Amino acid sequence: MRLPTFPGGIHPPDNKATTAAKAIVACPLPEELIVPMLQHIGAPAECCVTVGQHVAKGELIGTAVGPVSVPIHAPTSGEVSAIEPRLHPVGRYLPAVVIRPDGSDRWHDDLQGSDPNCLNPDELRQLLQQAGIVGLGGATFPTHIKLSPPPDRSIDTLIINGAECEPYLTGDHRLMLEEGPNIVDGILILRRILGVKRVIFGIENNKPDAIAAMSKLCAASPIKVQPLPVKYPQGAEKQLIEALTGRQVPSGKLPMDCGAIVQNVGTAAAVSAAIRQGRPLVERITTVTGPGIRTPQNLRVAIGTPLSHLIEQCGGLSDEPGKIILGGPMMGNAQMSLAVPVIRGTSGLLVLRRQDVSLAKPGPCIRCGRCVSVCPIHLQPTVIALCARLGLVEMADTYNALDCIECGCCTYNCPATLPLVQSIREIKGSVMEHKRKH
């Protein structure tokens, strides 16, 4: 049977074998946790503790500000040793609460689980917001917002994203193998909140064990597990929707505008923990991997753990590091320091050695069309990138620069090693500014 997919995309080496068979290991707590107040898309949380205060694990340390925001909780019990700007994965110094763990890792007493079947969708959404649940696939958009479609949108499909199409990353894969029941429970809670019948669970077929495990667990439920061919960016929201429903999200609109809502498997597990046990989002699975790591592993990490600590837990660096990347190699962010903490969106820590970093000088575009044929949005990346180089903002807009999902397939495939998606990213900002002005 032909598996459903989307047009375009690339097949980079997946490099998952080094960690795919390794069970998730709990990462010991570091000497200090750096917990930024901004770990989600939206307004940063506002710190509500003071220096010297003792906090329990799961205790509120930052309150949500405004509707598109989520609170931040203490990842362990300990003492607040500082409240100051610290280097954040975005590359700037941003407000953070620094906690010195007391070693007891004691949960806050007030946290109480509840039975999702006794709660209505609004109460469930509120609990998710209070637990700080955000999309764990990497985008970290507040889940309660995503689960609150306006009444004029009819949602008929919930899509669960188990594609994990980024090379190297195996956190979601391990989670599906080790915490399948929690994922299924979370999916059923999400389904209840949305009130949809159809649930499709997409998993790339380079994870046959996960497909088998999830199919078994979902057999008696309304969840349909659908294997997907291995192709990047299969797990991108729009591409996953296209593959699984045959629908396209209208240009400039949201997935809910075509009746679908996508949630990541990690988010589903976090939803289950937040409702059943009342546990806020204070830890996540991070794959520490890459040729620059001596013993790559899948770690369960407390939010705020510095990257240097993760690397120590994985046997240290194997060689002079060239690039430290948070996330996968296709869409992850390069870091300037190992002092940066793990945040809610940190799906992986990828260390490339100096010799792994490609430093080829860009040449002229030879119009080979390799960027055009792989673009999952059917754009002409080389033309938009040219507009960016020449500063042609309006022309970039007519070539639909704003529809670019920044997956990076064009740059990966460019024989002239032109920074195509990088140029498009730049011009997108100018296009948006131009649109605001006119």
Add this chain to the structure above:
Amino acid sequence: MDKALYLSSSPHIHSGLTTAGIMRLVIYALLPAVAVAIVFFGLPALKVMLICTLGCVACEALCCKLMKQPLSIRDSSAALTGILLALNLPASSPWWMALLGSAIAIVIGKMIFGGLGYNPFNPALVARVVLLISFPVQMTSWTAPTPLSMGFDAVSSATPLGEMKSAVMLTGQLPEMATSGFDRYFYGLMAGSLGEVSALVLLLGGLFLLWKKIITWHIPVSFIGSVVVIAGVFWLTDPTRYPSPLFHLLTGGLMLGVFFMATDMVTSPITAKGMLIFGCGCGLLTVLIRLFGGYPEGVSFAILLMNAATPLIDRYTRAEIYGGHHHDRGGVQ
């Protein structure tokens, strides 16, 4: 960690295939044709090959120096142009004509526009056409291929297309060579320029490029397809006057043009739909020029004319973007 880390925005990995890699693979795909040319035409063929290749590389190096630009010959595109130009010349080409052709290809065909990627026309074809118009005698002094003879006893001979054209013009009827015995054209036993002799090796080279995903099927299939259809229509209306589609496919520069000239990335459209239009245009113009034009062979002119149309084609063949209109194709049930 005493050295600084590299910082750049994603993606952080690359496919590994570079421009120079593409050029080298195309050169490899041409090597069988080069070998066949040397076997069939002997040392004169080797001489033309060497002059064109070295001439093109030297001209590009000189241009880079004059334009105060970094030396671009390492991307192998100049060498490729030289090989393609040589395959478009007769074995008996004088040395000065091969050298002049190289200079035209690189200087006027390519560097004047800013070098690789900016030239609107295929450089090797520009040179071929300039030479054909300027030196019609030397450019149409064909020798019959005499395998392994080393070329010292070359016999002059007409190309199948030339012979067909003059016979049709004189008698209004196709000569016998245009209606039967096509297998010799397939293997390469016909007069013509160095790259026109064997459709077989060019086809193999083209298949290699398709297999390596250097070229896509769009241009070769639409080019060959439209030649077959249009030539077929004429053939069916009057098989005594118009040759069969197979004759068109196996003779002249068609295979070289289809797989190595029309698919030149710089001068052909970048969208799949554009490539199909481009290929069909090439096929149509080729057949029309061959049957009704002043020249017996029309592939070069057809491709150059379509090169000129490429920006326009690109402009009107932009694909519908994702989410550009309402879409529902069923999906998973």
